[in-house]
Amino acid sequence: MGDYMPESAKVVAPAMAGKPHDNGTAKEQSGVLYHQLRQKPLNIVGGRGSYLLTEDGLEILDATCGAAVSCLGHSDMRVHEAIMQQLQKIPYCYSLYFTNTAAENLSKILVDSTGGKMTRAFIVSSGTEAVEAALKMAVQYFMELPTPQPQRANFISRKQSYHGNTLGSLSVGHHVGRRALYEKVLAKNTGHVAPCYPYRGMKTGESVESYVSRLSQELEDEFQRLGPDTVCAFVAETMAGATLGCVPPLPGYLKAMKEVCERHGALFILDEVMSGMGRTGTLHAWEQEDVVPDLQTMAKGLGAGYAPIAGLLLNKHVVDTLTKGTGAFSHSQTYQGHPVSCAAAVRVQQIIQEDNLLPNVRAMGAYLGQLLHEKFDSHPHVGDIRGRGLFWALEFVQDKETKETYPPAKKLAWTIHVTGLKPEYAISLMPGNGGADGVHGDHICLAPPYNTTRSEIEMIVERTARVIQEVLG
């Protein structure tokens, strides 16, 4: 034990001794600030298709692509090649001075994929940055109008939503756990309305139409409360992701929300960081909803994890307004349009098309949904099964009648995740909590790669069932 070992570590080390993923003695002490500081997670040394390989030789079935990221699996040599080729051409150039072919190609692919509705792309390195850029673009947009509207300084978003982790994106999001510590420094200019969440939000006997009109009335009321001409934008995940747990929008819901925005001249921003780029069965999740956003973010499936990358797509009228106005977005980042990341994403997007993966997402997604219903419909503690494409969630309850949640202290979803990593199950599941009301509620999400197979889907459901059996009996 070195003399330099901090006092806190001395206290921690003995308590951890002998535990499976012991962070070790001072000498072997990791330099990594782990998510759980006192516990070293499994070390991943390799990956093949849907499997992750640990340093102990365990092959873990990655049923979630990490955070719905690795949508081509872990070892597509075609993407490796593209990255190598780009490195040999040019690894980096500064977007304030130059453009580069990879960023040009990616932006063209993205713009074309919207049938010309969105006309420019702003490429950054993470979902959070894309959301942050969307918020700033919304603010700037109103200053660029022929008659500027400087009073537009508020946002409206939804409860139990996640839009990223910087102070700006966290302010629009409503992940209670992630906000808690920072509440005092978060922006106060965001109002939060209820999400579209039929399992808990819809009244018994209520029709879809009246539920949707109740939600749009709530949004209207929030506009009125803030002052309708003070709102820049309404921000929503097209399909709610990790925080609420894979909840697809009801028919007509997003359209109704957009109508409220249009009524008051506010922008309609869809955050597709998790649900976009094919995850729900169409390249853009909004394609299934009869709405086109003014601004749209994307990230997780964009580069499939081969490189950090995210994007903001801008609707034609937003671009036109800026072009006629100052002609410059008052925001930029050092790694904007990074050539290597863009080259990786271009190849990923080509592969999704070449290998015809979107029909596979729809077919395998339907199969996953079917198997989950067969396996868990009658389970006493699975309250809701929902999803779309290859993006599904199971929500757990103590009692199906009352929908009573488990105590948060039980950390049910996290326990399911940790149990899944045991060698006898070897499956990585995505845990989520706070879905019911921000604090209570436990669910797990499944998000296999777009090239998954029937037998893999069967294996995911079978292993998940055994894990749940161990945790919940």
Ligand SMILES: *Cc1c(COP(=O)(O)O)cnc(C)c1O
């Ligand atoms: C993950 C996520 C983000 C944040 O993306 P990062 O890459 O983690 O910064 C934003 N919005 C949604 C909907 C997400 O799922």
